[in-house]
Amino acid sequence: MDQDPQFQKSRRGFLGGLGATAAGLTLAQAGSARAQATPDPAITEIQDWNRYLGDGVAANPYGKPSKFEKHVVRRDVEWLTASRESSVNFTPLHALDGIITPNGLCFERHHGGSPEIDPAKHRLMINGLVDKPLVFTMEDLKRFPGRVNKVFFLECAANGGMEWKGAQLNGCQFTHGMVHNVMYTGIPLKVLLDEAGVKTNGKWIMPEGADSSAMTRSIPIEKAMQDCLVVWGMNGEALRQEQGYPLRIVVPGWEGNMWVKWLRRIEVGDQPWHHREETSKYTDLLADGRSRRFTWIMDAKSVVTSPSPQAPLKFKGPNVLSGLAWSGRGSIRRVDISIDGGKNWQTARLDGPVLPLSLTRFYVDFDWDGREMLIQSRAMDDTGYVQPTKDELRKVRGLNSIYHNNGIQTWLVRSNGETENVEIS
Template sequence: MKQKTKLINPLQEIPTTSRRQFLLCSAALGGAALTAAAPARAGTENLSIPAWSKRSGDPVLWHPYGQPSAQQSHVVRRTLPGAPVPGAGASWTPLQNLHGNITPNGLVFERHHAGIPNIDAALHRLVIHGLVKQPLLLTMDDLLRFPAVSRIHFLECSGNTSREWRAPVSNSVQFSHGLLSNCEWTGVRLSTVLDEAGVLPAAQWLLAEGADAAGVSRSIPLAKAFEDALLVYAQNGEMLRPEQGYPLRLLLPGWEGNMSIKWLRRLKVADKPFFARNETSKYTDLLPDGTSRIFSFGMDAKSVITYPSPDHKLRDKGFYEISGLAWTGQGRIKRVDVSTDGGKSWREARLDGVVLDRALTRFRIDWQWDGGPATLQSRAIDETGYVQPTLQQLIAKRGLNSAYHNNAIQSWAVAADGSIKNVHV
């Protein structure tokens, strides 16, 4: 009898180290949901029937659109003080609270230069002109009639992680890496629409311009326009959110987010770039010799551990799955390595699911925390062989004032009390 009882209790048959289950509790921004459960092994209380099981719940259409559980109300975009004027700012995606690869539409980061325009899609127009056989005026109805494609791609502001060059200032992955999102985008290939107007042989560049009050404009090499650029009207299955460019935006896979012009109203085909404000005064990379890189379009391979990260606190030693995101503007992620000793030794992480071209890739790796100090890092390698660099390597080449394109390896220091801090090693 005794022996039988023992056999049906599996917890007694597995090694001590993995038997114990520990919880992450949340720090400032963390989740109440994670702390709600009691340790599985506490188990001395008899189960009672909770109130929600003893009455019928809300009917269908409790909210016609739907919304997250009220207990997830802490999972929101956040902003920082310092926007010069209202509307010229950013909000960051709460990567510390997200799972998998797709960013929910309500949490996709924002960066606006003069606020979110309130556009009537029925009145919105896209003009294609300049070096074309036939300038065209397109309505949204026109654009929705073209053959469409859906593609999953990340979007990252080239200013993501720009606050981290001199010191580890963001004590949350939301603020260190949250100008980053990943959506399924649906629209028409830009090449399809350009062919409709007929691009002339002298054409080399394209000016894309938004209908917002800043009229944000960028010059785009025509080769990119024909290679893989999309005119997007939907994200994650629904029409674009206003803050993502409703009703129409450009999407340039793998290139800095600023170029994927929102509220797109005009495409002008030209033989030369325009040297617009957002490709000279901004979004150029100042080097120590006083020169600046211009037209630095691509986003290089980068990764970050999102769990555990400073918004979390490890409650006790034992098993954790370290998890994070890796991405590259140069194609697919090939490998992600994780270090728990500040970069002295590395182990290869699992890449979860299908690794897509220029999309966020979730990586995971098992970790037994021994309860001592540890420094967690991740290092992405893309299919070109490029290895995510250290901050010191970037600074050695670019100095401290290049602002954009900081794709350095991120370090999170775990203290013996389980708290986690952003550090430079």
């Protein structure tokens, strides 16, 4: 137990290392490992689960999380959208760890509800500027050579879109939860395009969904041939219905709206289509009234998931700060952490696989003495892009661009551990 009001210089001596004023800070009861005067009944009493038989193997043919984890769910913000069929919910980032998002917790964004599609009746058509228009069944697709398994993040371009004008939603689930990270199983799109034979004037593709919004986006042929995938699997099992069952397109590093779900058709053309989701939506209105279009790449970004408003600090003494970083341009090279609102920084430890175009997990192990903190994280990718502050971003883009808000997030941690989404000078 830490009895010293000064910061410890230990291997976890992160706070001391940042050199803020230590004097005057009070120290209350520290840590969770407090001395116990009476024996702990969790140990001395025989528990039911220790005496009686548990569930048999037939109780859960498809396993679910423990009932004690029932608060770890996707949640939506009812007032954001007019209808829940054209809406979004959010990944509970504050309650997850590692880099892979469990299938049932990957955020959902639909434009006409999530359709239930019979895979036996699902077809993929390739048409347009090809030598031979083709139709595939799901069984055809699963017989193609060259199957791959790859991990990619998917981030909605509107992730953080509510925060352009200031701190609004109090939880990293809501400010940053339109992102997930999944290992996909499928085949390179190039394999299918080569099978159909793209004509020399085929410069764009347009994936289309089978749902009631018949989602479409224009993607340049170079990207389609470079690393796009057509996938039927996520994290080892079939795609979940809400993630596009039975088939979706994967567009690594680019905005989630382009990853058309319930994929039924790919047209090859010589020009972009300028459909609703690349004109009226997913274009970035700047302060001068003009708009950027085709802003496909997701800029480098990071967020501290713990502590955060839904995951406040409960104890003084040893604590683990954790978070996620990602970049649509490549791999995360470094993540820096500040506890004084960006005045001083220290480099975090990356753990787990550091993969290109994937979420990357970072940690700082530290001793907390109960001081108020303004926690920030700053990601840097292998192109040298450094995540900007919100003000730096607003200087270029104004307040109305909705999409691509990758500014540095600030959490205020109060001395009682309560944590809040704030904007700072």
